[in-house]
Amino acid sequence: EVHLVESGGGLVQPGGSLRLSCAASGFIFSNHLMSWVRQAPGKGLEWVANMKQGESEKHYVDSAKGRFTISRDNAKNSLYLQMFNLRVEDTAVYYCARELYDGSGMAYDYWGQGTVVTVSS
Amino acid sequence: QSVLTQPPSVSAASGQKVTISCSGSSSNIGNHYVSWYQHFPGTAPKLLIYDNNERSSGIPDRFSGSKSGTSATLDITGLQTGDEADYYCGTWDTSLRTGVFGGGTKLTVL
Numbered sequence: 001e002v003h004l005v006e007s008g009g010g011l012v013q014p015g016g017s018l019r020l021s022c023a024a025s026g027f028i029f030s031n032h033l034m035s036w037v038r039q040a041p042g043k044g045l046e047w048v049a050n051m052k053q054g055e056s057e058k059h060y061v062d063s064a065k066g067r068f069t070i071s072r073d074n075a076k077n078s079l080y081l082q083m084f085n086l087r088v089e090d091t092a093v094y095y096c097a098r099e100l101y102d103g104s105g106m107a108y109d110y111w112g113q114g115t116v117v118t119v120s121s
Numbered sequence: 122q123s124v125l126t127q128p129p130s131v132s133a134a135s136g137q138k139v140t141i142s143c144s145g146s147s148s149n150i151g152n153h154y155v156s157w158y159q160h161f162p163g164t165a166p167k168l169l170i171y172d173n174n175e176r177s178s179g180i181p182d183r184f185s186g187s188k189s190g191t192s193a194t195l196d197i198t199g200l201q202t203g204d205e206a207d208y209y210c211g212t213w214d215t216s217l218r219t220g221v222f223g224g225g226t227k228l229t230v231l
Contacts, residue, residue: 035220037166044123045158045166045209047220061219100171105154105212106220107171109178114165 009115022096127223143210
């Protein structure tokens, strides 16, 4: 059975850093493009970043460029999101999600339960 | 302001049909597959439809999707109170080189 389990969220001051992790199991992790999606309080879903299987091609939403870094360790079946210079507007539930297949146009068939990031002084 | 435009809310009576629209452009919906998600607050989103009109595993045929040009729609027939949730469309945007979601539509079953 496929499982995605996020961790690493918490309360951090503006300008601080956090590293989110997503532990994957139940499938061949290296075969799938993986993404981070977030939902701020009272807002809709927002795509944050993705990374292809080969640990090479990465994409970010504009607000994350230069501050967030997505990475993966296929040997450890894990996805990461390193977040620097956090802003109040980064407060959200962060989900990791598995893309059904490369080229599916963002069809995420499995999601984690989410980890809460709160940026506040 | 979301790249994909959805109505903020829709409503219909139990047992009836509702349609949720998702409008985009040639850089996203016009050239990529569209997916639809059901989201209950506090839980993980669930994939309903992928590749414009393919139902995800376990999704009943009351849910169907379609795409025409730069717009997509999600139809839900035989509405049930358990369908009350937020629904999102999503796809890739070639110009932005990012994934994009619609702003979400809250479904109320009367």
